[in-house]
Amino acid sequence: MKRLTSCLVLLLLFAACFSVGTLLQPQAAAWSQHGQDSVVQVLLGDGRWLLANHFFTKADVYFHSGYYPTIFDRKNPHQESHMAGHTHEAGDHDDELDFMGPPRDWIERFGRHAMITKHTHLENGQEREILPWLKIAADIDPHIVETYTVAAYWLANQLHKVPEAEQFLREGLRANPDSYEILFSLGRLYYENDHDSVRARNVWQLALRRWKDQEAAGRNPEKFGLEEISVNLARLEENERHLAKAIQYFEQAKAVSPAPQNLAQQIEDLKRQLASAPPGTQAP
């Protein structure tokens, strides 16, 4: 083959590659939802949910410093994440996580020396170590709402990184615009960390609307979510001396609370305060 012919064939092949590329590019963009999805999302598809859940669990493993049940252990990993700063009754959590039980034989007894058998939680700023896994989980599957709320909780409350927490929650909100959980966390951030009760009220009221929208759509949102939002709104209104509104929110929370007696007591107190308040002292 002459040199000129080789060059022409090469040119022809290059032109063909270019043409096919221009033909396929728009279709490829459509497959990846107009280029909005990340490479991981395109490659893994729905399988990324499993991976994201694994990374979320990994954060929980880190939180417990490696003391965590495997699939072979008697007890399953706890259903509710303990990373979210939930409090426990004394001893409850220890009992729940005493998953190892006594060793069955000498091999297991000896092997326990190479295992972490002490149940501890990360503390004194070490909680930061769970954050990479939460970030990775959120990147892989942005629809696991808990990753945003848990990460924001630790960022804001233990590591005092409020702007980063807000930014992460806003990322979560963009991916999950209907999430009342993220809105609630955002409101808590404004109220507790920024002391901005106006923004907190607005965000919590939006969270309340989202909860009610979900209920109306038959998506069975968690009642605990409604209680949390309502109680926090009630506290905010109480601090602002909007006692009537506070009572209204407490009533709403009482309707779904598993322990309504405490809330009933608070409602009674507020009613007494409202009755004894001289006219004109009650904020609008």
Add this chain to the structure above:
Amino acid sequence: MNTVFALSGVVIKELYRRKDFYVLFVLTALITLMVGSVRFFDDDKIIRIVKEASLLLIWISALVIAVGTAARQIPAERENRTIFPLLAKPVTRAQVLLGKFAGCWFAVGLTLVVFYLFFGVVIGSREHHWPLANYFQVMWLQWSMLGIVTALVLFGSLVFAAPSSNSTICLILVIGILLLGGYLNRVAAQQPGPLGALIYGIYFVIPHLEWYDLRKFVQYDQGLVPWSYCLLATLYAALYAALLLFAAWLVFRRKALNL
């Protein structure tokens, strides 16, 4: 003994002439530095994810080097026909086997020292403290475990036809033991009758390599394991390595060396 050390010296020289170690070390270093350079939420104190990634890579690399090096020793000598001049000298087959084992094991030990030095420097530069006793325990027990693996692969190289099949089978076996070995008793308890007894039997027969994995102690800053545990685990590794080497010698002493 001098003969054994002379033979092992050849294996060590082979390690630094081949590219396996360099490739794996560069890969480990690159990935560790890459993970270390990622900043999550603008926080430069996050370190455990780097430790985990680095230790995992060290484990994988050391395992690959140990299996790869041990698997080709005797087959390569037979293929190149260098086994005949070697055995024509006053060297017994047992010495060849011991020399090959010692060479592979020392070579893996050297690679571990390099890997853990790198690990110590990278993590120490971020954490600003060096728990040297922890690093020593992790490295020592990993090296002991690799002694069993090396002996197993040498035995496999005399049983299986090709180094590739031997490496694959040994890697599957070792990874299987590392992941499931410690839980076979629980699996056995859930199986009815003879199957349960069989699994329980396997549980007692296999070398428990998972005992040698102390990565979590470094990763989660959990302090030291008792030194008596390290001593007993080392003894256990020595016994299993001796058992496998003896089995390898039983096969090797009557094995025809012609291909």
